[in-house]
Amino acid sequence: MHSRFLIGLLGGCLLVSACGKKTQTEQEYIEEEIVPIRYEYGLAIDSFRVDTGYVGNGETLGGILNRLGATGQQVGQVGMLPREEFDVRQIRAGKQYLALYDTASVLQYWVYLPDARTAKVLHLTDSLHVEHIQKPIRIVPRKAEVVIESSLWNAMAGNGLPVELALELSEIYAWTIDFFGLQQGDSIRVFYDEQYVDSTRWGIGRIYAADFYHAKRWQEAFWFDISDYQAADTPCRGYFDADGNSLRKAFLKAPLNYKRISSKFTYARKHPVYKIVRPHTGVDYAAPAGTPVVAIGDGVVIEKGYKGGGGNTVKIRHNSTYTTAYLHLSKYGEGIAVGKHVNQGQVIGYVGSTGASTGPHLDFRVWKGGTPIDPLKMVSPPVEPVPDAYRAVFDSVVVALRREL
DSSP, X not given: OOEEEEEEEEXXXXXXXXXXXXXXXXXXXXXXXXXXXXXXXXXXXXXXEEEEEEOOTTXXXXXXXXXXXXXXXXXXXHHTSOXXXXXXXXXXXXXXXXXXXXXXXXXXXXXXXXXXXXXXXXXXXXXXXXXEEEOOOEEEEEEEEEEOSSOHHHXXXXXXXXXXXXXXXXXXXXXXXXXXXXXXXXXXXXXXXXXXXXXXXEEEEEEEEXXXXXXXXXEEEEEEEGGGTSOOSSOOEEEEOTTSOBSOBSSOSXXXXXXXXXXXXXXXXXXXXXXXXXXXXXXXXXXXXXXXXXXXXXXXXXXXEEOGGGOEEEEEEOSSSEEEEEXXXXXXXXXXXXXOEEOTTOEEEEEBOOSSOSSXXXXXXXXXXXXXXXXXXXXXXXXXXXXXXXXXXXXXXXXXXXXXX
16 A cells, blocks of 8 residues: 655745745645555565576576576585475476565575465575465455356357366266256356455365256255354264255266267176177277276275286275275276275276276276176265254255245
8 A cells, every 4th residue: 555645844034035035934745656565475676686487497496596697605505405394306497586686686586486376485594494485365255157058068168167166066966966967958056155366366265055956856955064053062064955955976877988888787798809708797998098097985995906807906895795896907996905995086096908808998887785786876875964954054054045045
C-alpha cells in the first residue's frame, strides 16, 4: 500500500522579503509518495539487480554459479551442503532461477524456483546457507457442471476446468461407476476448492460434493469427516451417499485403466495359443505393455511367480471369502512378495504378455469361497456406513452441501 503525507514548507523571511510575493504565514504543500520496500523470497528485491535464467540441459549448479560470478570457494561450499538442506542433484533443466547482485555487481543470492510455490534461496554472503520458502495457498470455492461427450477428462478440459477434477472424481466414484462405460449425455455437478499461489492456479483442494448422472440415474457423493464437527472416539471420514452409505466398496471396479475387454468369463473358449476349447475363468483386459496393475482391495500376497501359461502372476487373498489373481505381468510392483500386505489401489505389477499370450493384456481372475466367479458380475460389499450416532450431523451436512450443487 502506498502511504501519503504532507510536508509543510514555511516560506523563510529572507525569501519572502526577496520575492516580495509571500508572507511568513503562507505555506506551500508538496505531496510526496513513499514507496514501500518490496520483499520477495524474504529479500528486499528492489535493492538488487535481478537477472533471470533457466537451467540448461546438462547444467550443474556449480557450473551455473561459476558462470554467474560466484567464487571458487563459494561453489565448493555449495557442493558440501548436506543433501537434506539442498540436494544439488535435484535441479532440473528448464526450471527458472534468479541471480541477485549488489551495486558492485557481486553475486549475493541465487534463488531456485522448482515450481510456482517453492523457492530455495542460496545465501552466498556471510554464512553460506539455504533458506526454503513456500508461498501460502489461497483457497477459492468453485462450482462446476459439465456434460460429457466422450470422456470426463475431455469434458473438464473442454470447459476450461482443472483436469485434476477428472482424476479426483474418478477415484471418488471408482467403486460405483465404470468410467470406460460413460455415455454421451452423462453429466456431473461438483462443488470443490480451487487452490491459488498469488494469481497462479496451483491445483484443487477438497471436493465437498458431487452429483453424477450415469446409467439413467443420479449418484450423489458427499464428503464427511466427523472430526470437523465434533470430538469422536470412532473415526468416520470419506465419501457417502445421502443415506450415509460409503461410496468406497471393498473392491475396485477394475484393476487397471484398460482399452477394451478382449475376452470375457466363459467355460467354453477356444484358446488363442493352444487352439483348443477350454474354460477361461477370468476377464482379459487389453492394455499397453507397462500399464500399472493395482490390487482391487486390501489383502495379502499368497502367490508370486511364473505360473506356466499364466506367465508372471500375483495372487492376493483379500479375506476369508475373496481371492484375486493377476496374470501375464511383464514385471512385479516394488516390494511385492509372498506374505506382504497390499493396500487397495497399490501397484502390484505391470501389463505384459508373459506365458501363453498373443499380446499385452491382463488376465484378471476372482474366486469367491474357492469357486471362480465372473469379475464383471461380482457384487462388491460396501464398507461401513455413517454410524447412527453421527447421522444427525451427517444429515445437516448433506442439506448444506446440496444447496451448493
